[in-house]
Amino acid sequence: MKIRIPPVIQIYILGTISLLLAVLSLGIALDQAYLGLRLTPEARSTAPARIDGMRIDAVFPGSPVAGLPGTGIPTLLSSLAALADSDGKVLSITPEDLIEEPDAMDSYATMDAFFARQDEISKMLRNDAVTLEVQFLDESRFFTIQPARQRPIRSLPFAFWLQITVGLGGVWIGVWIWALRRGDWATRCLAFSGAGLMVSAFPAAIYSTRELALPADLFRALSSLNHLGAFAFGVGMIGLFMVYPRRLFQPRWLVFPALVLGTWFVLAHLGMMESPVIGIHMGVILALLAIVILVGLQFRATRGDPRDRAALSWLGLAVLVGSGAFVITVIAPHLLGIDAFLSQGVAFVFFLLVYVGVALGVARFQLFQLENWAFRILFYVVGVVLLLSIDALLILTIVDERVPAFALSLLIVALVWLPLRDTLARLILRRREPARADRFRKIMDVALTPPERDQQNRWQVLLADMFNPLSLVHGVDAGAPHLREDGLILALPRVHTLPPLELRFADGGRRLFSARDLELATEMTAMLAQALESRAAYEKGVSEERTRIARDIHDNIGVQLMAALHSPERTRKDIMIRETLTDLRDIINNASNPDMSFDEMLADLRAQIAEQLFIAGVTMKWWAENAQALALPLQSAHMLRSIIREAVQNALKHASPGRMDISVRFTRGRILVSVSDDGNGFEPARVQHGNGLANLRDRIDAVRGVVRIESSPKGTRITAEIPLSKSMKEDT
The missing domain is CATH 3.30.565.10 (Histidine kinase-like ATPase, C-terminal domain)
Incomplete structure (x- = not known):
């Protein structure tokens, strides 16, 4: 017997797995030796001083370096020039030690040497003590410290969290759509590409935001996973446009891009390509070119089908803009032998645009035959995930006990996510006011318009907007709306002071009035009559209340004030004035609360x-x-x-x-x-x-x-x- 798991449960299971992988990535990033320096290879000072090593951009409070007694390392004008261990071994530090992506190197030998040097620095930092050579205005200073065994979470830069968010966003949106259309090859390819993005982004988040160095074996494994995820993303996107929105190839052909890119990946990691740049980056560009070609073929196949063409335009634009922006800013410059235009960690946000575009396409064009109900599932799941994530974060950071942390996370979700969810629903789903409510508002506008202020004209404009008659003229009151001359005329009765009307030739003369039109007209006239009656009753009540107030003031207030004015006794005068004020207050209170x-x-x-x-x-x-x-x-x-x-x-x-x-x-x-x-x-x-x-x-x-x-x-x-x-x- 085949067990079918409900979509929401599948989303929870796969979402939980992705969260566990994110937590694992966080643990690996934190489980590294830590000095407390933020280093940058770029010079940020115009001072005429020799700069060796890497610029010290900041010193984190509470770090091993910050705890040096009476020294303090000046930032911006200082640089980390070398490291030395207790045995006297010295390693000079260069800007190349902080390269963000090693696969941009010009040869495999250079990349191997880079990993070996990273391993050497990492082992030195894990020794009992290390001496830092810091240069400041051509003067070298030496500080011996004990590096921390673990990196604090507050030292992780924004780029780390951005890449983790991109990975989670990609896999969650892909899984969300796949879980609702599990038998569709297009949604399977989308989910596969989202998983590939996660596999690529999580390792990159670890090594691209390292403080200085990682062990060689770990760095190699993370780099390989990053490349594997990038190729998997390409396979998923190629497969997607092979079958969506039109099936250009049978599903069995989906294995072809997987074999081609998989073979390319293996050859690149066996060192059988000319260089890492050719092996990795050229493979990514070829995958993008394949996507462009398939989008063009889909564009041709969807001619004459506006719905499929609109879906293709939106989805293709999202994928090409997101993937293309990453290739242009990061991949292409490396192939040309120049520095990337944008940090890889920041450029990962372009991939998130792909999946956000897919989600918006579901709302606007019903991509993958999904309706707006799919977003209710997504918003519900996101709320639960946020609750658990905030709860875990609070326990790891500021709240030690389980119950207060859960209560606080529940409060945060209730105060932040629920209002934000409604706002997102209005923006994404473009909720519109129901037609009936809109008609009621317009009818109330007519009813509240004074007769002397063109109430009749507003009523006629409303009828013209609803029925678009070829002509609208005064008619004869027949007591109720009815059709005449087999639907050529829709006759409306007198409504209070508004005269009877005849609407002739519906929809600009292109059709007859139908039974539905008669039903709608009957509803509108009844609503208007009720609104006008309510207004008349309100005005009558206002008039009667004005009369009552005037009578009370004339009969009571005036007489009492006159008596007080002529009273010779001061005590009596005071009493009568107090009574008059009391009566005046009663009159005011009675007007609002009879x-x-x-x-x-x-x-x-x-x-x-x-x-x-x-x-x-x-x-x-x-x-x-x-x-x-x-x-x-x-x-x-x-x-x-x-x-x-x-x-x-x-x-x-x-x-x-x-x-x-x-x-x-x-x-x-x-x-x-x-x-x-x-x-x-x-x-x-x-x-x-x-x-x-x-x-x-x-x-x-x-x-x-x-x-x-x-x-x-x-x-x-x-x-x-x-x-x-x-x-x-x-x-x-």
């Missing part, structure tokens, strides 16, 4: 009354029962405040009380209020019309409430019942 919370309103009212009584020197007892957090209707809230405030004001003005008791109780859909004092009392029958209590009685009668006033020389008691709405009674 239904008030019962318990919050009582707390606010209690604070107001307590302040008034405190100023007057009166003790207050406040008691509330069943003060729930329910929404109190505006009229009931206003009535409750008026009863309590009016009762308190009358007592302070006429009864000179020393104590007041106030209780509020909510029960059976009613609010029961009681306000009593121990003041002088009065005769209720003598209450005149216009008095505050009389006005209050009239207002309670208007809402079918009940108010009772009881007074004697020992005090006054006012009780009232305020009924609530029917819906609130049912809720309670």
